[in-house]
Amino acid sequence: MTQETLNQPISARSANKAKRRATILSEARRLIATEGFEALKLRDLADRAGVTVPTVYNLIGGKPEILAIIIEDLVAQLEAAQQPVVAANTDDVFEARITRLADLFSTDEDYYRAAFIAGDHSGLFEQETNTGIFARSVQPLIDACQAAQKSGQLLGHVSAEQMGRQIYGCYRLARQDWTHGYFDLATFRAQALTGVFLCLAADAEEPVRQRLLERVRDFV
């Protein structure tokens, strides 16, 4: 981007426009992070951003559009945090994945909490389509289970699909409980890992199973 972006000349006008748009969005994030998802009122938002309500409509849109942008942002960051993990032990693979997510959330806990609530509210996590967040999140876990079967750490008495789906469920439940404020981020991590290790232990070869159960006992 040197001077213009495809027929969008950089002028005093468009620069100001972009700046105001950014201000509105960052204020929207700050608002739902500090006051909660329900507290996002358009008049409040406009006041804090130093504009009037119709300007918000002009630069971004109504409430659904604002939330859509925030959710889009959430999705992008989740995708980035779900890149493959390489480790020798199966439990380390899954631990690294969950730790990565917990670290991401910890950078702005209130914001991610609110964003997940907004996402839940707009059906972001539906399980029907094969291209949604759900499907794209489960697949890497199924792959990891398949790898664990190949290396003999999982016995394969339960299919990789079933195991991967169940492991994703353990993470989702802990995330939802954290999102709803039932416990903090450290407990989120402990709860998610407890569930995952327990699932894995059900189909793990004996020495791995022992280690998994031992690690579960650490999360009291």
Added chain:
Amino acid sequence: MTQETLNQPISARSANKAKRRATILSEARRLIATEGFEALKLRDLADRAGVTVPTVYNLIGGKPEILAIIIEDLVAQLEAAQQPVVAANTDDVFEARITRLADLFSTDEDYYRAAFIAGDHSGLFEQETNTGIFARSVQPLIDACQAAQKSGQLLGHVSAEQMGRQIYGCYRLARQDWTHGYFDLATFRAQALTGVFLCLAADAEEPVRQRLLERVRDFV
């Protein structure tokens, strides 16, 4: 209750009052069951019940009060469905519990879905207090795990507390997914049981573990 209930004489007035109150509440249930939780508008509700809005306020109260009564009802029915189960095999105990809940939900699926959303919305399922729904729901599961340990079906490498809590999590996740319309009641049952059996298998003695994993494979 012969003629009166502690200074509440049965007269034409109070009889009518009780009848109208009941009509309003049943219409409220029908409304959120058919149109969803968000569709409960006080003017709509008053119209359907054949009264005006301030009458609703007089006989019951505002929106929070209406939802509180509906939730109270939900809680009572959940308590009833969670009475102890006696069975020889541990998997049968947990299966019976979940089947009982699924059967309850199937009697008025839309209503229970909406009631759970309302309950979630008002923090009904918090995990902090020791007297809330959460604590009262986990305890019977912990007890069942302890019994399974005594009978030798569970080895006790994982504490009954951790196992019971995890099993309750499996049920909660499946219930939430069903509540949000991600899948139907049959899948709710299958998903919940898959999770529960997998957890149990992690700490089950060998023959029991084999049976549990076999049952998991049936839920494809």
Added chain:
DNA sequence: TTTAATTTTTAACATCGTTTAAATCTTGTG
């Protein structure tokens, strides 16, 4: 029947998301 208490209703208020039309500002041009 008349009076007092209770219950219902009419009418309004505050707040929310949203939109229309007027006012203001920016930009390119004579």
Added chain:
DNA sequence: CACAAGATTTAAACGATGTTAAAAATTAAA
């Protein structure tokens, strides 16, 4: 530099929502 055209912001309003105050109607008691 001034000015018309276009883009942008704003003031003001609309419809819908939860909620409430005061008047009207109804019921119970004397």
